[in-house]
Amino acid sequence: MRSIDVLHQAARAVASQPLRALLILLAMSIGVTSVSVLTALGESACRYIVHEFEALGTHLLIVLPGRTETTGGQPPLFGETPRDLTLDDAAALLKSRFIEAVAPINIGSAPVSTGGLERKTNIIGSTAALQQVRHLSIAQGRFLPRMEADQSAPVCVIGQTIREELFGRRQALGKWLRINDRRFRVIGILASEGQSIGVDFDELVIVPVASAQALFDTSSLFRILLQAKSKRAMYAAVDDIRSIIRSRHEGEDDVTIITQDSVVSTFDNILTALTLTVASIAGISLAVAGVLVMNVMLVSVAQRSSEIGLLKALGATRVQLCWLFLTEAALLSVAGALTGLLLGQAAIGVLQLLYPGFPLALPDWALFAALAVATGTGLLFGVIPALIAAGKDPIQALARH
Amino acid sequence: MIQLENIHRYFQVGEQTVHALNGIDLKIDAGEYVSVMGPSGSGKSTLLNIIALLDRPSSGRYLLNCRDVTELDDNTLANIRRDNIGFVFQFFHLIPRLTAAENIEMPMILAGIDPRERRHRVSQALAAVGLSDRAKHRPDQLSGGQRQRVAIARATIMRPGVLLADEPTGNLDRASGISIMQLLEELNRRNMTLIVITHDRELGSRASRSLQMLDGEIVL
Numbered sequence A: 001m002r003s004i005d006v007l008h009q010a011a012r013a014v015a016s017q018p019l020r021a022l023l024i025l026l027a028m029s030i031g032v033t034s035v036s037v038l039t040a041l042g043e044s045a046c047r048y049i050v051h052e053f054e055a056l057g058t059h060l061l062i063v064l065p066g067r068t069e070t071t072g073g074q075p076p077l078f079g080e081t082p083r084d085l086t087l088d089d090a091a092a093l094l095k096s097r098f099i100e101a102v103a104p105i106n107i108g109s110a111p112v113s114t115g116g117l118e119r120k121t122n123i124i125g126s127t128a129a130l131q132q133v134r135h136l137s138i139a140q141g142r143f144l145p146r147m148e149a150d151q152s153a154p155v156c157v158i159g160q161t162i163r164e165e166l167f168g169r170r171q172a173l174g175k176w177l178r179i180n181d182r183r184f185r186v187i188g189i190l191a192s193e194g195q196s197i198g199v200d201f202d203e204l205v206i207v208p209v210a211s212a213q214a215l216f217d218t219s220s221l222f223r224i225l226l227q228a229k230s231k232r233a234m235y236a237a238v239d240d241i242r243s244i245i246r247s248r249h250e251g252e253d254d255v256t257i258i259t260q261d262s263v264v265s266t267f268d269n270i271l272t273a274l275t276l277t278v279a280s281i282a283g284i285s286l287a288v289a290g291v292l293v294m295n296v297m298l299v300s301v302a303q304r305s306s307e308i309g310l311l312k313a314l315g316a317t318r319v320q321l322c323w324l325f326l327t328e329a330a331l332l333s334v335a336g337a338l339t340g341l342l343l344g345q346a347a348i349g350v351l352q353l354l355y356p357g358f359p360l361a362l363p364d365w366a367l368f369a370a371l372a373v374a375t376g377t378g379l380l381f382g383v384i385p386a387l388i389a390a391g392k393d394p395i396q397a398l399a400r401h
Numbered sequence B: 001m002i003q004l005e006n007i008h009r010y011f012q013v014g015e016q017t018v019h020a021l022n023g024i025d026l027k028i029d030a031g032e033y034v035s036v037m038g039p040s041g042s043g044k045s046t047l048l049n050i051i052a053l054l055d056r057p058s059s060g061r062y063l064l065n066c067r068d069v070t071e072l073d074d075n076t077l078a079n080i081r082r083d084n085i086g087f088v089f090q091f092f093h094l095i096p097r098l099t100a101a102e103n104i105e106m107p108m109i110l111a112g113i114d115p116r117e118r119r120h121r122v123s124q125a126l127a128a129v130g131l132s133d134r135a136k137h138r139p140d141q142l143s144g145g146q147r148q149r150v151a152i153a154r155a156t157i158m159r160p161g162v163l164l165a166d167e168p169t170g171n172l173d174r175a176s177g178i179s180i181m182q183l184l185e186e187l188n189r190r191n192m193t194l195i196v197i198t199h200d201r202e203l204g205s206r207a208s209r210s211l212q213m214l215d216g217e218i219v220l
Helices: A003-016 A018-055 A087-093 A129-134 A160-167 A209-216 A233-248 A260-303 A305-313 A318-354 A364-390 A394-399 B044-051 B074-084 B100-111 B115-128 B144-156 B174-189
Strands: A060-065 A099-114 A117-126 A138-141 A155-158 A176-179 A182-190 A204-208 A223-228 A255-259 B002-013 B016-028 B033-037 B059-064 B085-088 B162-166 B193-198 B209-214
Touching: A003 A018, A003 A318, A018 A260, A018 A318, A018 A364, A060 A233, A060 A260, A087 A099, A087 A209, A087 A223, A087 A233, A099 A129, A099 A160, A099 A209, A099 A233, A117 A129, A117 A160, A117 A209, A129 A223, A155 A160, A155 A176, A160 A182, A176 A204, A182 A204, A182 A209, A204 A209, A223 A233, A233 A255, A255 A260, A260 A305, A260 A318, A260 A364, A305 A318, A305 A394, A318 A364, A318 B074, B002 B044, B016 B044, B033 B044, B044 B162, B044 B193, B074 B085, B074 B100, B085 B144, B100 B115, B100 B144, B115 B144, B144 B174, B162 B174, B174 B193
Parallel strands: A117 A204, A155 A182, B033 B193, B033 B209, B085 B162, B162 B193
Antiparallel strands: A060 A223, A060 A255, A099 A117, A099 A176, A099 A223, A138 A182, A155 A204, A176 A182, B002 B016, B002 B059
16 A cells, blocks of 8 residues: 555545544644743743843853852861952952953942932942953943052942932933942943843942942952853863962862853753743643544544445455554644644744743744654554554454444 | 365354354355355355455365465455455445545555556446446445445456455345346356355346355255
8 A cells, every 4th residue: 555545545534524633633732832832931931041141241250258068067166267358369360361351349238329319229349340241331431440459449330220310311421429428420321231130230330349348348359250261261260260269268269159151051951941841741731632632533443443344355454454544643633733833833923922022932842842742642642543443353343334 | 266175163152152154165166156045144144254354264274266365364364355355245335435436446545556557447447337427426425226336346446356245235226236236247257256145035046056055054
């Protein structure tokens, strides 16, 4: 029997029972639609968050004071208090040949006022390198000037929200601000960044790190941001940072180093797992559709008993009958899967219209996976009815009218 | 061409063993016209099913065209059946969703014959049973006699050596019945072995050789 004939005969049989075909199509397409929409949602959430992290900078390393793991011993006797990170530490780190730029960070909260308006906001102390490390863009003026990190200067760069709230429509550039009791001149305004993982740059005032240390009366740093020279240099840079800190902190590398790609890949892993879980749950509806395929095919085999007997009497082999019925199940499931994909794409399109800010798309692998799983389910659940059809006794099958 | 040697066929019905065929010895030559008669339950249909390779004897030997087919596997039997045996049923057994032409084509589809060859042979077969103008009709658009003609065209499309007819006129009015018998006999005249099962004495007597069955044995 030629494959094209098998296909044609199966298609004729499918077409002869439109209601049955429609039911299976419906069940299959609901399954595939839910799988593809949920996968698209999960994938997009994953990409969104990874993108956010990547927007933080390139080859970014973050050095925090203190270690995440603890060493043993009773706290008062043997426990260790981590040494603070200092500006000298930051300066020392820049000597590593794997490190492109170092931005020491100091952070605190203080009231900012000008012309009778005052609000409390976050103040970041850093150096000119911050702009490079965090990919900040300037809307007006310029960023902090390049100068020695331990020098203070009465200048600041402000975010868009601060500019609006303190200056309104007035020109902010060149004006003076008061932070605590110190006066700073606005030399630059950040372009609007929006929320970027934890830090809202629109509500920030950036001052030279030495000025911030004076403002908050501290000599330690909140953290140090570093940019490695390349992706491959990141790991060498981690080792360098450890050895530099060790030599400066009396043999202890009492810092925690976070590499950007480890954060990204952790999130990536978590979200991928989440996506797969959600997609698997949606996959249950595919299994249900598969059971329906089996049910409907079983009814069909029972109804067409005399046809099966006849085909056997005409010389159809078991294998041929098996293929005929299996092809029917496959046709139904493929048609259902394709309909489901179309519906899924439509649903994704509608969601996209409703939430234009959230880039939503079904990845290619998910497209093929949904198709393959749907077809596979149909075939799997089509096997039993096909075997039953092939195993029918022709004499009994023909005797029923 | 058909040689049955001491064929027995038992069925287990509950506790009881039914002896459907009880030591059948039968030889039918190529081109013969044989009728098998007998009351219900005499074993006619079982005999026909065994000759048609749809059923296997419990014991005994069956030679078809000098080949022992008793021990062959299902697939080989299906192929032998397809190429050597044509079947005409009392209830026609046409596939309702297919047209007359497609029903006739079915054995050739199963045999994997080239579509051009198939079309050619179908139109010849339709002409031979006088239904060229009904090619596109589905079974429910045909009369009983026409349906049986389609069934005969389908049974003969593979040019089998044997044509088995199980009560071929049992579901037809008298006039169509006679015309169907004439069609079958016409095929027999062209050297096709014809075996007809019937209740009808008159019909049975048209055959050149008449077998009478009773309780699983051939009594005449």
